[in-house]
Amino acid sequence: MPAFDPVRDAVLNSPVTQTDSPTLHRRATDLSVLLNATDDDKYHPHHTPHHYDAVNDNDNEEDEDKLVGAEPLRRQSLFGDSPIAETKPLPSPSPSESSMPPPSRRSSIPYNPRKRITPPSSILVPMSPEELQMFKDYRGVGTEKLLKRKRSSTPHSERAEQPPAKRLAGDVGVVVQHYNARPDVGVIQRQDSPIIGLKNFNNWVKSVLITRFAHPAFAASPSSGPGRGGRGKVLDMGCGKGGDLTKWSKARIRELVGVDIAAVSVDQARSRWETMRPPRFAATFAALDCYTELLSAAFPPARLAEPFDAVSMQFCMHYAFETEKKARCMLENVVNWLRPGGIFVGTIPNAEQLLDQLDAIPPDQEDLSFGNSVYKIRFEDRNKTTYGHKYWFYLQDAVENVPEYVVQWDNFVQLAREYGLEPRYKAEFHQVYEQHQEHPEFKPLLTRMKVVDSHGDSSMDEVQWEAANIYIAFAFERKR
Numbered sequence: 001m002p003a004f005d006p007v008r009d010a011v012l013n014s015p016v017t018q019t020d021s022p023t024l025h026r027r028a029t030d031l032s033v034l035l036n037a038t039d040d041d042k043y044h045p046h047h048t049p050h051h052y053d054a055v056n057d058n059d060n061e062e063d064e065d066k067l068v069g070a071e072p073l074r075r076q077s078l079f080g081d082s083p084i085a086e087t088k089p090l091p092s093p094s095p096s097e098s099s100m101p102p103p104s105r106r107s108s109i110p111y112n113p114r115k116r117i118t119p120p121s122s123i124l125v126p127m128s129p130e131e132l133q134m135f136k137d138y139r140g141v142g143t144e145k146l147l148k149r150k151r152s153s154t155p156h157s158e159r160a161e162q163p164p165a166k167r168l169a170g171d172v173g174v175v176v177q178h179y180n181a182r183p184d185v186g187v188i189q190r191q192d193s194p195i196i197g198l199k200n201f202n203n204w205v206k207s208v209l210i211t212r213f214a215h216p217a218f219a220a221s222p223s224s225g226p227g228r229g230g231r232g233k234v235l236d237m238g239c240g241k242g243g244d245l246t247k248w249s250k251a252r253i254r255e256l257v258g259v260d261i262a263a264v265s266v267d268q269a270r271s272r273w274e275t276m277r278p279p280r281f282a283a284t285f286a287a288l289d290c291y292t293e294l295l296s297a298a299f300p301p302a303r304l305a306e307p308f309d310a311v312s313m314q315f316c317m318h319y320a321f322e323t324e325k326k327a328r329c330m331l332e333n334v335v336n337w338l339r340p341g342g343i344f345v346g347t348i349p350n351a352e353q354l355l356d357q358l359d360a361i362p363p364d365q366e367d368l369s370f371g372n373s374v375y376k377i378r379f380e381d382r383n384k385t386t387y388g389h390k391y392w393f394y395l396q397d398a399v400e401n402v403p404e405y406v407v408q409w410d411n412f413v414q415l416a417r418e419y420g421l422e423p424r425y426k427a428e429f430h431q432v433y434e435q436h437q438e439h440p441e442f443k444p445l446l447t448r449m450k451v452v453d454s455h456g457d458s459s460m461d462e463v464q465w466e467a468a469n470i471y472i473a474f475a476f477e478r479k480r
Contacts, residue, residue, distance in 0.1 A: 172289070174403060175262075175403065179265050195467075198464040200449050200459060201464075202429075203247075205432050208436050208473075210345065211441065213343045213424065214232075223254070231253060231254060233310075234253050235308045236256060236257070236258045237330075255283070256281055259286050261287065262287070266285050269285055291327075313344075314346060315471075317407065318348050321407050321412075331416060331418075331419045335420055347471050347472070348471065372466055375393070377391050421476040421479070429469050429472070430469045
């Protein structure tokens with residue numbers, strides 16, 4: 001047997017046979033011939049049948065003869081039932097025409113879908129303003145990934161001096177991981193929270209603090225006045241996702257510096273500020289642990305050259321009381337850049353109430369926890385230390401078992417006085433409500449912020465009201 005020759009094999013087994021005529025003749029079984037043959041097509045009488053296997057030559061000859069004598073198939077038109085009578089070669093296109101796309105053919109069949117899933121009118125109904133705002137404010141997982149990739153609006157000169165984010169371990173790492181993972185929901189989705197009444201009430205308390213103590217500090221600020229573009233400068237320590245930006249905007253401040261230990265929350269606060277309606281105050285944000293580092297580690301000297309008129313720490317100062325060193329670092333950040341006469345306001349858990357609840361637990365009970373369906377507090381031990389007295393806190397739709405620390409009020413006041421801060425106000429949340437519910441400014445605010453409805457009925461049930469009253473509000477003034 002001769003050696004295998006791929007060229008010879010391709011020629012012998014080709015479906016196309018060369019003859020004396022320059023025309024190439026194709027077998028009747030060729031798919032292109034079967035589909036495109038017309039009445040005028042004639043197969044070459046001397047067409048040599050193609051055999052794929054020499055052993056089966058005799059078996060295929062009879063079938064090939066039948067195919068050669070069969071009437072060719074007719075090609076049908078795409079737009080009618082009549083066959084195409086004649087196929088003419090198309091002229092070669094000119095160079096200018098060759099680059100043009102082929103003309104489109106429009107079907108004569110009208111568009112009339114019969115298996116529509118939804119009625120036609122549903123597609124044309126525009127979204128309501130509430131729906132538009134919902135999609136505008138929504139921040140899902142995919143959006144957050146995109147926001148991280150967006151270029152920050154912070155000037156490059158300031159970004160260059162900010163340290164890279166640190167990986168934190170221990171209790172601090174748990175806190176950071178928790179708040180970074182919390183989604184930044186919009187205004188519409190927020191109304192679906194099962195504790196929306198409690199959240200509205202907490203915001204009302206913060207508005208009372210800002211109006212009563214920060215507003216007068218802004219009015220008395222040496223930097224306020226005509227042509228200054230606002231009334232004072234604010235340091236928001238523990239700014240979170242920027243939940244208080246609207247409150248500061250209504251106070252018509254000139255500038256805000258926001259810091260938080262959770263870098264993702266800081267990015268969300270910056271994004272919220274960027275989407276505020278103009279004119280808006282100037283703002284700078286940075287991720288920083290204010291309990292272990294000074295503000296100068298995250299902001300250039302020019303940003304801190306002008307002192308603050310107010311410092312705010314809402315629902316976060318208790319994390320500093322893990323150690324005395326952290327508490328002192330926190331107070332240094334408050335007073336180092338707060339002008340004399342400036343105000344320090346905040347909210348913290350009520351240590352007296354927490355420890356009373358701990359004492360009420362039977363001595364033989366190992367589970368040192370208490371609370372209700374909205375909140376739960378679980379102490380690790382009964383040792384009442386000044387610093388580092390840890391408990392785990394849960395708040396429905398807000399906090400998922402995060403370690404916190406007791407802030408003993410008398411110790412806090414004594415420590416603050418060492419840094420020139422004097423207490424001006426302290427009240428439990430229910431006392432704040434009792435003192436201001438009939439105030440000509442704060443009473444209408446209760447309705448506008450949906451703490452109560454138009455009839456004066458509260459939006460909180462009893463378990464939410466109990467959870468609200470584990471906190472106190474405070475205000476200090478820097479005397480020197």
